[in-house]
Amino acid sequence: MSSDVQEIEQAIRTLPRRQIEQIRDWIENFLEDQFKLTDEFKASIERGKADIAAGNTRVREGEQPRFTRASSIPLFSN
Numbered sequence: 001m002s003s004d005v006q007e008i009e010q011a012i013r014t015l016p017r018r019q020i021e022q023i024r025d026w027i028e029n030f031l032e033d034q035f036k037l038t039d040e041f042k043a044s045i046e047r048g049k050a051d052i053a054a055g056n057t058r059v060r061e062g063e064q065p066r067f068t069r070a071s072s073i074p075l076f077s078n
Contacts, residue, residue, distance in 0.1 A: 012020060051057065
């Protein structure tokens with residue numbers, strides 16, 4: 001398996017940047033699909049969406065939102 005990874009890494013180094021970005025996007029989507037969401041977590045997401053739609057949001061003082069490349073969902077760091 002280690003040699004497979006090394007072969008893939010070597011092949012990726014020869015690709016144009018746009019194709020590397022496409023591979024990155026595919027891997028991110030693949031990993032996200034592998035993540036199992038619990039019913040409790042799904043319900044939490046839905047509550048959050050409802051809060052946002054109702055305007056029930058806040059930004060903690062001193063925190064600046066930063067955005068991921070993959071989405072426009074703000075993430076906060078401590």
